[in-house]
Amino acid sequence: GQQVMQIPQYQHVQEGEDFTTYCNSSTTLSNIQWYKQRPGGHPVFLIQLVKSGEVKKQKRLTFQFGEAKKNSSLHITATQTTDVGTYFCAGSRRQLTFGSGTQLTVLP
């Protein structure tokens, strides 16, 4: 079946440093979604990418969808303590398959 792999599993950064998480699918995706889960919370939708090579920005967050629609990345510029949480990608063909997530810790 469809597999979505996400790396790294954990990332510790100093506040102000950049952060990137990568997502790779074993199959071509229709679209990819990104979610954020704060500690003790539930996943909350951030964004969806649909087109090959698409790049979207939300303030300090930049999302990319690969040309082959099999990989994606989330980059956070100048992390803040409010960025703490686990970031999940979720690839869609017929249904969503979630990656294992990257747990981000931001040290003040």
Next chain:
Amino acid sequence: DVKVTQSSRYLVKRTGEKVFLECVQDMDHENMFWYRQDPGLGLRLIYFSYDVKMKEKGDIPEGYSVSREKKERFSLILESASTNQTSMYLCASSFPGGGYEQYFGPGTRLTVT
């Protein structure tokens, strides 16, 4: 605002008990999902439903069943709870099709002793 509610935040059950986890959404979504979340494994799909009385197996359906008698309500049933079913259970809902965001409930942390 979309609201997805789950019947319990924390639940402790004994091995062999039958366990019911309830989920209700108020946005008239056709799609509803049950996931379990374990450290390092992300969210794994147990069952999903695209319509009332309709259900499909996800990636890890063994040991679970579901019921959807009304559009807004989706129940997860553990027929005979086992310790390896100790986990966080998340319910989600969305509009139909694969291109819509999913809205998650707060989760139920189930411990089976």
